Amino acid sequence: MTDFDADEKVAPARPPSDHSVTDRALTVAGLVMAAGAALFPWYVFLNSDKFGIHGGSADTTRDLPSSQARNVFSVSPLAMADNTEDATPPAVDPVVTATVSKLGAEKARGAALKEEQPFPGKGGFRLLHVANGRAMIEDDAGMYMVQIGSILPDNSRVATLEQRDGKWVIVTSNGEVY
Numbered sequence: 001m002t003d004f005d006a007d008e009k010v011a012p013a014r015p016p017s018d019h020s021v022t023d024r025a026l027t028v029a030g031l032v033m034a035a036g037a038a039l040f041p042w043y044v045f046l047n048s049d050k051f052g053i054h055g056g057s058a059d060t061t062r063d064l065p066s067s068q069a070r071n072v073f074s075v076s077p078l079a080m081a082d083n084t085e086d087a088t089p090p091a092v093d094p095v096v097t098a099t100v101s102k103l104g105a106e107k108a109r110g111a112a113l114k115e116e117q118p119f120p121g122k123g124g125f126r127l128l129h130v131a132n133g134r135a136m137i138e139d140d141a142g143m144y145m146v147q148i149g150s151i152l153p154d155n156s157r158v159a160t161l162e163q164r165d166g167k168w169v170i171v172t173s174n175g176e177v178y
Helices: 021-046
Strands: 126-131 134-139 142-147 158-164 167-172
Touching (some): 134 167, 142 158
Antiparallel strands (some): 126 134, 158 167
16 A cells, blocks of 8 residues: 555645744844944945044133122131040151252262251251141151151140131141241
C-alpha cells in the first residue's frame, strides 16, 4: 500500500511565504527606522542653520536698578567667638602661610645669609588687612595670615579681631592692641 492509495484527500501545508500581519508591520517599521537613521545626518548637514550652535548677543552694558544700594553685612562664622568656657584653640593653624626666602642675598660683609624660619619670632608687627575672620600681619621677617587662636610673632595668641573707630585691630591674649 502507498500514500497514493488513501481514500481521503489531505490539504497541502501553507506555503512558507505566507506571513502574519504583525510580522509584516514589524518589518515595515524596521525598514522605515533604518531609512530615517541613514538619512537624518544628511538632513542635519543640509539644514545646519537649524542645528548649529548660536552665540548669544554680545551686550556689554546692563541696566542697573535706579534704587539706592543696600548695606551689605558680612559676618564670618570664623570671627564669631563661642561662649563655651572649655573651648581650646586648635593645636595647628590650618591656614597655609609662607615667607619669601632670603637665600642668595648677602650681608654687607659679603657672607651668605643662613635660611631660618622667622615665625614665631620676637618683635613688633603691624596689621595689614582683615577679611573673613582672618588677618594679614607683617613683621620684618615676612607676612602671615592669622585668625582667632593663632600664635603671633610676640608669642601671644590672637584673642579677637575688632573694629574700633573704623579701623581693624588685633587684641592679643596679653591684652595688647595692634
